[in-house]
Amino acid sequence: MSNYLAIATVTATLRRIIQSTIQVDVPGARVTTVRPETSGSKTPEVGVNIFLYQATPNPAWRNHDLRSRRPKGELIKQAQAGLDLYYLMSFYGNEVELEPQRLLGSTVRTIVDYPIITPEMIRETVNNPTYSYLADSTLEQQVERVVILPSMMDIEELSKVWSVLFQTPYALSFACQASAVLIEGNKTSGRALPVRRVEFYTTPNQPQITQVASEVGTNQPILTSSNIIIRGQYLDGDNDSVSLRETSRQTMRESVSQALRDRIQIRIGDAKLIPSKISENEIRLELSALPTEQVRYLRAGVQSLQILHTIPKRLRFEPELAIGSNVMPFVLCPTLMEIEVQELEDNRDGFYTAKLRVEVDLIVGTGQRVLMFLNERASNPASYIFIAKSRSEETNEVIFPIYEVKGGQYLVRVQIDGAESPLEVDTNPDSNTLEQYVSPIVLIG
Template sequence: MSSYLAVGGVSALLRWLLSNALTPNGPTTLLGGGSPGITATSPDLVQTGADEAPHLNIFMYYASLNPALRNESEPSRNARGEAISNPPLALNLHYLVTAYGAGQFDPEILLGWAMKVFHDTPVVPRAMIESAMTDLSTNNVTPEGQLISGCLLATQFEHIRITPEALTTEEIYRLWTAFQTSYRPTTSYQVSVVVIQDTASYASNRPVQRRGVLALPSQAPVITSVAPNPVLAGGTLTILGQAFTGDTPGGTLVSFDNAAGLPPDTVQGTTLRIAVPATLQAGTRTLRVQRTVTYPISPAAHAGFSSSPMPFQLLPVITQVNPASVARGSAATLSISPAVGSAQQVVFYLGDTALPIEARALGNPPVSQLALTVPASFATGKWPVRIEVDGAQSRIALDTTNGSPTYGQWLPQLEVTP
């Protein structure tokens, strides 16, 4: 199997085939004894003019997917996102071979000779590929050549085939117009198949040792209600419905937002209770009830039946306001549970005034503290504070404790001073 360097390896291989085919009786003699240069670069980088040296240029202008091998392998990841195979990337490479020369017949001689070399090598033997890569790593070594020499092109399971490709006059005109350089005699070839495949490890199921059949009624869990809804962060949800339990209570799980299932705190036939995970962010969330299945021949639990998703709203909670009193134009720090993600929309409410905050940069970790800046023109006094995260708004509570300094006031609150 080849690495991604195989694309450059093919260009180096074609250049080596032409260089290796030069003989004293070939184009070197016909061109006055000077060995024509053979390059693999873009046509607009080739030096042209009245005194241009006779040489050949190979340019890969397009890479396409090989249709025969495109769907050869199975999907590379399972439903959990785990790699289960290393599917190959099979490519066809499309080349232009262009001849240059200031002499009257130099381009014709070189182009005809190059086409004869490729005609005589329709399938490149693995030994030739190995020789080309060895030569690339030992003679006139460059950093690029050193990299390409390790591309493992000779070890791939498909042969390298060189096939003439017919381009229309219009297609050639469009290509050379895109190059924005002077046209020279050109022919085209397709080189296939270049197979690029990773060697990374992946999960693989063991061969089947024993077969077992388990017949179960097709009865999925059904959720009829979730209470309380909305629920405060850190609260406990009571899920009502039917068909929650299977063979054992341990086979019942609750999944939040399609994450891995969690065992509930209590399990009954029609009732489940589970604490809201601390990692669940505020806003509209979903939960499912799942039942696993254990086969007689294996102790491992397998995914079985799942209910439809049931939405509920998770409210944020302001756990602390620090300091409790700030001057206008200053900021107070609010501790919030659960932590707020960078992609979540947040609005503070100071009294009845909404104070949206700017979104944080995506990718930042969730934060449990946010700064509330009081506008410089805000009225002084004690104001209840709320926070809204993705449409879920925290609650305020009336202090009914006798003797409390905030008796009869709504909490949490922030005092705004001049």
């Protein structure tokens, strides 16, 4: 989602792309974003004025976010608002040389050429020194792109808009709509500690891969240090190429095992991995034993896993072919490696503002959504959710600005695209914290 600067960022981006084209078509023309007035005051003598005259709730996103609170008012999730923005573009210039009409044509052509505000266009706007006040805008992280569409407005509707502008002479106008701008609430909700154990589970029933799970348990998180067990049918493919008549049983097992490892791969996202143990109904994949060049392709979040059986080449110039299984999703969770408190400030009354630098074992992409959950270790615990600072490059270090946090010890979890880092449980029978979450912990204050 995007923050409170989203509306201004859309207006500034629209102004910037129109300015870049009209100054070529009509030399000396410029774009303003003020209330329409007599030409030569605040509006340009030759140019376009973009005026945001209305913002209304977007119907689709208004229904999408109906249940953000419980009946008593507590937040279930961070609230959001989807808005449609309505712009009135007025054109000024020498009527004899038809400058307003030329500017109208140039502006409409620009909207046709750039109907979608892309993340690249947004970054160019917020990085422009002219718009330094938009440096903290997060519009580029919005899940849905903002689309610019011409508005259907007849002379009656247009006259109603201009009648609101008291004693302002009419100028040649064109209306357009930006849809939808999503603004996320700033008030965060608490999040309960995760459930470690459930009594039952269900798995999809498919003809090839039927289950992907951690070796330590079906409902346990899968980490980069885990061993993955893949269960299903016909996972080892066709082994008729090895004949019992030609080899002993032991030699055959060794030959089959080596042959399978050579021609069976496990694809997880963009990474192609080699399994360590293969049988007809089960494949074992040791993530902890993977080379660094394979681990760097893994990302936290929902991953797609597929088994590939390569087909041996009969001729040297034949292309490489493979038979793929069904695709099975699983969640790869990050692990917290290091937590550091930076720029700690005492806000008085026992509350603090700071930045937390968190290092995880997986590379975090620039477009991945990263959240941090803090749960206080106290009898009356406080809980917080914070969003990571936006990143310009892929990295395993993430910065979280935190504010108005009560001083104390907090259990820390990081969630990347829905995948949460695990908490450590005390299993020492002589400990006072037996069967309680004990780490990772950060001290605030």
